[in-house]
Amino acid sequence: MFESRPDRDAEVVLVGRSNVGKSTLMREVTGHTFDTGQRPGVTRSPNHYDWTGPDFMITDLPGFGFMKGVPEEVREEIKTDVVRYVEANAEKILVGILVVDGKSVVDIIDRHSGPDEIPHDVEMFHFLREVGVEPVVAVNKMDKVDDEDERLNDLCDRLGLYPPWKQWQETIAPISAKRGDIDALNEAVRHHLHEAKRDDLFQFF
Numbered sequence: 329m330f331e332s333r334p335d336r337d338a339e340v341v342l343v344g345r346s347n348v349g350k351s352t353l354m355r356e357v358t359g360h361t362f363d364t365g366q367r368p369g370v371t372r373s374p375n376h377y378d379w380t381g382p383d384f385m386i387t388d389l390p391g392f393g394f395m396k397g398v399p400e401e402v403r404e405e406i407k408t409d410v411v412r413y414v415e416a417n418a419e420k421i422l423v424g425i426l427v428v429d430g431k432s433v434v435d436i437i438d439r440h441s442g443p444d445e446i447p448h449d450v451e452m453f454h455f456l457r458e459v460g461v462e463p464v465v466a467v468n469k470m471d472k473v474d475d476e477d478e479r480l481n482d483l484c485d486r487l488g489l490y491p492p493w494k495q496w497q498e499t500i501a502p503i504s505a506k507r508g509d510i511d512a513l514n515e516a517v518r519h520h521l522h523e524a525k526r527d528d529l530f531q532f533f
Contacts, residue, residue, distance in 0.1 A: 333413075334378050336385040338526060339420050340517065341461075343410060343452055344427035345436075346391030349468040351375075353427060353505040353513075354388045357533070372406065374413065384529055389413060393448045407448070415459055422529075423464055423520045424456040425513070430467040430479060430502065437486045453487050462520040464501055466513050471504040 342350045358377045378385035392407040414421065428449055429436075440447040456463040465487070473479050480493035480500060493500045498519040501512040514533040521529050 333374075333417070334376050334385055336378055336383055337420050338382075338384040338422055338529065339417060340384075340386050340423045340425065341414065341421055342386070342388045342425045342427055342466075343414070343456075344391060345393035345429075345448060346395045348391070348427045348429045349505045350388050350391065350427045353425075353466060353468065353503070353510065354386065356505050356508055356510050358386060382529070384532065386532070392452075411455065414456065414461065418459040418461055421461045422524050422526060423517050424461040425464050425466050425517070426452055426456065427466045427468055428483075430470045430473045433467070434479060434482045434486060437483075441486075447486075450487060462523075464499060464513065464516045464520065466505075466510075467500060467502045468505050470502040471507055471509070476502065 342354060344350050354375065354377070360377060372390055374390065375388040376385050377387075389410045390406050392403065392410055395403060414424065426449065433449060437447040437450055441450075453463050453465065465483070467480060467483065470476060477493070480502060481491035484491045484493045484496060484500060489496050489499065497512070498516050501510075501516045503510045503513050517533045518530055521527065521533070
């Protein structure tokens, strides 16, 4: 289990597979660069970013799922740690941002859907809801996607949200973190902060 969580009562977490652009997004949101491993699976502990004044932080949790060159038991350990962290801090987590790769997420979900297998992204989305954390799916790398509406509708369908995706704009946020295009995510996060009566945190999004 991860140690050394800063003592903050309000938190937004980023979760997702390796290599979907979580660290790039974290940089965009906070304006700060973080040390990230060159290889997926290198980030084994959370990156917390907190401010001196506000009782708030953003946490980038380690990537889970398949990682080249990382043994399966290590991958499972990371995923278990992520799940435990979210469970342990669910009351303080205002929003869980699930970062996915817009270009490949539907294919990955379909490849791992079977009678005895739930794809990681789908599982994480429902897990956040189960523990009472509002999920926002940051669909990254949308600049590489041609059929945006179709792709986002397909993703909604896989997550159990009734398409069209545009009726879920507080949950589905198409972004391109590398290009600094994260307005849809900020809007979605603000929606949930407002619901939680934390408009004071709008300054971060």
